[in-house]
Amino acid sequence: MWHREAAIRPDARRMEPAIDVVRRLGGVCRTRDLREVGHYPRSIASAVASGAIERARIGHFVDPALHEQTKRAIRVGGRVACASAAIVHGLRVLEHPSALHVCVAPHDSRFRRARDGCGRVRPGRAPWLTLHWSEIGAAGPPLPPVATVLEQVLECLPPLDALCILDSAREAVPWANTRPRLDDIEFDVLLSRLSRRGFAIAARSSSMSQAVGETVARERLRLAGIIATPQAALPGGFFADLLIGERLVIECEGYAAHGDEDAFERDRQRKAFLRACGYVVLDFSHRQIVHDWPSVLGTIRSVLRRGQSLRETTWPGT
Template sequence: MCTDRARVRTYAELRAEGLTRRALTAAVSSGSLLHLRRGVYAEAGTCGPVAAAARHGGALACVTAARHLGLWILDSTDVVHVWMHGSGHGYAHEGCACRSHLDDLPAGRVFDHPGVAIVLRQILRCLGVEEFFVAVESALRKRLLTAADRRWLHDHINDPGRAALTAARSDADSGLESLVRWRLRHHMLAVRTQMRVVSGGRVDLLIGDRLIVEADGAPFHEGESQRHRDLRRDARAAVWGFVTLRFDYALIVHDWPTVEAAILAYVDRGLHLGR
């Protein structure tokens, strides 16, 4: 993310603030301003994605903007999503891997970042309801999505998006937990996140009364010492009648059928129910 005061500015804005041509040249030479393209400059501390979006002619959008806000997202590509408002013109630039987003919202200052509600709608339209649900739960967890934002979203998205918005909660600690709960929704299971269980401490997901599902995301679950702690905790939970299934990021995101089959096998045998 950019530093707090970093902004993208136009030549006209800088001149209107009293910066002379000589001072502008000196600022670029000193590195306090970065010349992005003709008439567009970035202040020191502006991060790479924001600078790339400005070179392209707009501001961060969609999952790139969500990542900039600190939201947990599924998309891991290097594509820079750029908000071009309604009729922005894109500029090809060196290393350009940009995807333009156009919308019917009132155009403001072209380099201003969209609000979180707009970002979430862009994710829904661009990448679908699953990515949207995960990002919404992350925004709720971080308290970035207000009641007014939720009302605006409800009025400006499609029916699948509204269903996901209604189902979203703020208790998931990671996008993997959100993703597991979303993908299990059709099985009508009681799935709770970040629950405390006897002897096991706080667990990622609890299905029914005693089936624990742990979603291990890198880098927090790397190394033998962490693996030992995880296994010890699983064993202590087992003493109290809990059963633990543990999956990593790759399994949950890229091999969901295996994860789903494992969970449902335990459920079919009633291992998620209390005695």
């Protein structure tokens, strides 16, 4: 029996696999992109059934390897944005967003459910969805560049949340030999594109923060009128997460700070050495800094009232 599909089907050996088409186009494509290289409804359905590609919504297909947040945004009808995109980029966030951030075009209106790309969604009645209206919309790669994401973050999120993400992107401590996701030149370009609000937040960022707790503590100390220097050099080749005055060292420790017994022992030796040099070392956990700040600030102020951060430091034996 003659079929129309058979008439347009090229030599199967020459037809580009559906997943290769999707990946060549950045991880997402439309039905017409597959048809242009010779795929027809049956072969597309077969690729979906086998798991080679995923149908995100009507007429849109994605690479199954894409991050789930990216796929959810495509199912809605746009591309992942702001805090949701920051997570996909691997940047540190203060709190995981409760809403999915999606970039859409100004005249877009047909939005679908993020879980299956079906149904209809009215943004004003969907607390789980935050839309970013842009001329770019769903065009371009499924995951926007870091600089674009940071601009969205600085204009959308609360200041402290935005600052944590920006610090993460700019992290460039010299001894770690890691390249920042946003270098100094790109940072200057970002500053030139920001509103007054976004600029004010970005101007307080640091490339020397290595954890969310460090950023939160530094910013909250600033608001309390206390200047803290991030990653300050100390005797013995050590560094302080934050240094107040000359002698008060603030350590912001996450739960993974001591991944093994050797790391734990090295940390004990370092702190013993610093105390022997005359430093006051205060250890606070991530949870304390983020969720119990009044207690943390009270402890720091108690030390400052005694003037223990202002005296000169000495080396043991001098």
